[in-house]
Amino acid sequence: xxxxxxxxxxxxxxxxxxxxxxxxxxxxxxxxxxxxxxxxxxxxxxxxxxxxxxxxxxxxxxxxxxxxxxxxxxxxxxxxxxxxxxxxxxxxxxxxxxxxxxxxxxxxxxxxxxxxxxxxxxxxxxxxxxxxxxxxxxxxxxxxxxxxxxxxxxxxxxxxxxxxxx
Amino acid sequence: xxxxxxxxxxxxxxxxxxxxxxxxxxxxxxxxxxxxxxxxxxxxxxxxxxxxxxxxxxxxxxxxxxxxxxxxxxxxxxxxxxxxxxxxxxxxxxxxxxxxxxxxxxxxxxxxxxxxxxxxxxxxxxxxxxxxxxxxxxxxxxxxxxxxxxxxxxxxxxxxxxxxxxxxxxxxxxxxxxxxxxxxxxxxxxxxxxxxxxxxxxxxxxxxxxxxxxxxxxxxxxxxxxxxxxxxxxxxxxxxxxxxxxxxxxxxxxxxxxxxxxxxxxxxxxxxxxxxxxxxxxxxxxxxxxxxxxxxxxxxxxxxxxxxxxxxxxxxxxxxxxxxxxxxxxxxxxxxxxxxxxxxxxxxxxxxxxxxxxxxxxxxxxxxxxxxxxxxxxxxxxxxxxxxxxxxxxxxxxxxxxxxxxxxxxxxxxxxxxxxxxxxxxxxxxxxxxxxxxxxxxxxxxx
Numbered sequence: 001x002x003x004x005x006x007x008x009x010x011x012x013x014x015x016x017x018x019x020x021x022x023x024x025x026x027x028x029x030x031x032x033x034x035x036x037x038x039x040x041x042x043x044x045x046x047x048x049x050x051x052x053x054x055x056x057x058x059x060x061x062x063x064x065x066x067x068x069x070x071x072x073x074x075x076x077x078x079x080x081x082x083x084x085x086x087x088x089x090x091x092x093x094x095x096x097x098x099x100x101x102x103x104x105x106x107x108x109x110x111x112x113x114x115x116x117x118x119x120x121x122x123x124x125x126x127x128x129x130x131x132x133x134x135x136x137x138x139x140x141x142x143x144x145x146x147x148x149x150x151x152x153x154x155x156x157x158x159x160x161x162x163x164x165x166x
Numbered sequence: 167x168x169x170x171x172x173x174x175x176x177x178x179x180x181x182x183x184x185x186x187x188x189x190x191x192x193x194x195x196x197x198x199x200x201x202x203x204x205x206x207x208x209x210x211x212x213x214x215x216x217x218x219x220x221x222x223x224x225x226x227x228x229x230x231x232x233x234x235x236x237x238x239x240x241x242x243x244x245x246x247x248x249x250x251x252x253x254x255x256x257x258x259x260x261x262x263x264x265x266x267x268x269x270x271x272x273x274x275x276x277x278x279x280x281x282x283x284x285x286x287x288x289x290x291x292x293x294x295x296x297x298x299x300x301x302x303x304x305x306x307x308x309x310x311x312x313x314x315x316x317x318x319x320x321x322x323x324x325x326x327x328x329x330x331x332x333x334x335x336x337x338x339x340x341x342x343x344x345x346x347x348x349x350x351x352x353x354x355x356x357x358x359x360x361x362x363x364x365x366x367x368x369x370x371x372x373x374x375x376x377x378x379x380x381x382x383x384x385x386x387x388x389x390x391x392x393x394x395x396x397x398x399x400x401x402x403x404x405x406x407x408x409x410x411x412x413x414x415x416x417x418x419x420x421x422x423x424x425x426x427x428x429x430x431x432x433x434x435x436x437x438x439x440x441x442x443x444x445x446x447x448x449x450x451x452x453x454x455x456x457x458x459x460x461x462x463x464x465x466x467x468x469x470x471x472x473x474x475x476x477x478x479x480x481x482x483x484x485x486x487x488x489x490x491x492x493x494x495x496x497x498x499x500x501x502x503x504x505x506x507x508x509x510x511x512x513x514x515x516x517x518x519x520x521x522x523x524x525x526x527x528x529x530x531x532x533x534x535x536x537x538x539x540x541x542x543x544x545x546x547x548x549x550x551x552x553x554x555x556x557x558x559x560x561x562x563x564x565x566x567x568x569x570x571x572x573x574x575x576x577x578x579x580x581x582x583x584x585x586x587x588x589x590x591x592x593x594x595x596x597x598x599x600x601x602x603x604x605x606x607x608x609x610x611x612x613x
Contacts, residue, residue, distance in 0.1 A: 023286075023325075023327045023329075025241070025284075025367060028348070028367055030348065030349035030350075031329075031347060031348055031349045032349065033349035033350075034291070034329070034330060034331065034332050034346065034349065035329070035330055037332070038291060038330055038332075060349075066349075069351055070332075070349065070350065070351055073332070073334065073351040073352065073521075074291070074331070074332025074333050074334050074352075075332070075333040075334065076291045076292060076332045076333035077332060091511075092253045092454075092511065092512075092515055093253050093254070093454060093497065093508050093511045093512055093515070094253055094254050094410045094411055094497055096507075096508070096511055097410075097411045097412055097497070097499065097503060097508070098410075098411070098412070129292075129333075130251070130253070130335065130515055130518060130519065131251060131252070131253040131254075131255075131335075131454075131515070132292055133250045133251065133255060133256040133258070133259045133290065133293070134256055134259070135253070135254050135255070135256050135408065135410035135411075135416070135495070135497070136256055136260075136408060136409065136410050136416035136417045136418065137416070138410060138416070142292060144294075145294040145295060146295070147295070
């Protein structure tokens with residue numbers, strides 16, 4: 001196994017890792033992979049670099065490839081750096097019935113970027129995602145932990161401004 | 167007003183908290199079960215209730231439990247499927263956010279019945295707020311002696327954990343979910359063996375939906391017979407319906423099974439009718455996977471009977487003229503909705519979410535997306551409609567898991583019921599880019 005970099009979770013996170021590992025039977029600690037990847041992404045800059053994935057592999061004592069194949073399978077994990085705020089706009093049918101496509105056009109216009117791009121000031125990355133189980137409050141987007149629901153071409157401006165003001 | 171079982175106390179302020187939940191008869195079912203009933207007796211009540219899987223398949227829950235290999239010397243597991251990702255479905259998220267202890271209580275009852283001492287709730291990774299709410303409810307349950315060692319002083323012990331997913335629709339399929347819970351890609355497993363024999367870590371496992379597990383609480387409180395008296399025929403009890411699309415009042419409604427579809431759509435108690443005073447064009451009644459039905463067929467069966475919100479009535483007529491109750495994701499389309507665009511949208515979704523394991527699904531979903539995209543964008547040709555039907559047929563039934571069927575059905579049913587709208591897109595490409603096809607004036611019933 002190659003020497004890993006100097007990456008390390010904070011002391012507090014390491015305690016959390018220990019607690020997570022205890023949730024599974026002995027020998028089945030690989031089950032902690034998804035929870036750990038979520039933690040790693042949050043702690044190491046919002047994306048999973050190869051170094052970060054290798055670090056997670058060493059914690060779980062598994063091969064790096066076992067981490068890569070999982071990280072690339074699940075759409076939640078960012079495999080390249082993102083802007084400070086990642087706007088994940090739902091583009092699935094029920095949201096589109098209530099104006100998601102126009103909303104997306106509006107956001108692209110307001111931010112001057114297309115889906116998949118990051119704004120020049122590094123503040124926003126715009127993504128589309130599939131159904132987030134919020135169809136009753138469509139259209140919507142997720143930013144970080146939070147759902148922004150019942151969006152329209154008017155109130156989206158206020159939402160974007162609130163990020164700029166932060 | 168229909169009877170409320172799961173949402174009886176949902177509007178009580180603070181019901182998220184243990185003390186408030188407890189003051190509304192919360193955890194009394196656990197007390198009753200653990201102190202006065204054997205695990206088999208709990209299972210028996212669930213069998214008697216006629217409760218059917220609320221995730222979409224509608225398989226009798228008690229029967230699913232009875233398949234669990236109880237002779238195995240391996241530990242048994244209960245895994246709750248909270249990976250809600252079927253487009254149009256948002257009932258489980260709503261339940262967890264508003265009344266998390268109901269799910270925790272249901273997990274304790276169900277784990278006890280199955281003899282599981284470790285259980286997991288696999289929640290969609292994106293649902294970070296629900297995860298926090300649920301984790302908080304679980305710690306409250308531990309603190310009050312309803313989880314952990316020797317619950318309520320009995321010999322029964324249970325540890326309950328929340329496991330976040332990573333944003334993959336396929337993990338709603340139970341064996342993909344188990345793979346994911348083991349820290350792997352969510353590739354569905356070949357069956358048999360079924361999870362009841364070899365599931366999580368190769369151990370006997372039951373996977374149930376959030377709503378199914380929550381329904382065990384009223385079943386134990388009031389008895390399986392009382393539950394079975396609600397509803398209609400083999401569709402017993404209540405069902406959470408998440409209504410969305412072009413209606414006045416989108417939201418999650420608990421209905422007694424058997425409610426007329428027309429009442430559900432047009433009554434102010436539920437969807438409140440079609441928005442903007444428009445007319446009803448179509449409905450996908452059970453999540454994006456189930457067949458779409460035009461207005462005339464969602465309101466009445468081919469025989470002219472009023473269509474009811476039940477497993478049997480919604481599937482009356484088979485796929486020729488019926489659909490499915492599915493997950494209860496009720497998507498309503500108004501007269502201006504474009505069926506071709508929506509079908510393309512759903513196909514793109516399934517292509518995106520195919521795990522790639524089986525070639526009919528991996529390739530077929532991509533072809534369907536591509537062909538639908540060109541029809542929607544004015545480049546379709548007259549062979550495309552038959553081509554879509556052909557591809558859908560070749561996916562259906564030819565894959566390890568039901569995602570292939572789920573991708574094929576929306577396409578096949580849209581063409582079955584709205585073929586002329588597809589033909590119009592191909593015949594009038596320029597016109598179809600400018601306006602929507604609208605609503606068909608001639609009903610199938612009169613045709």
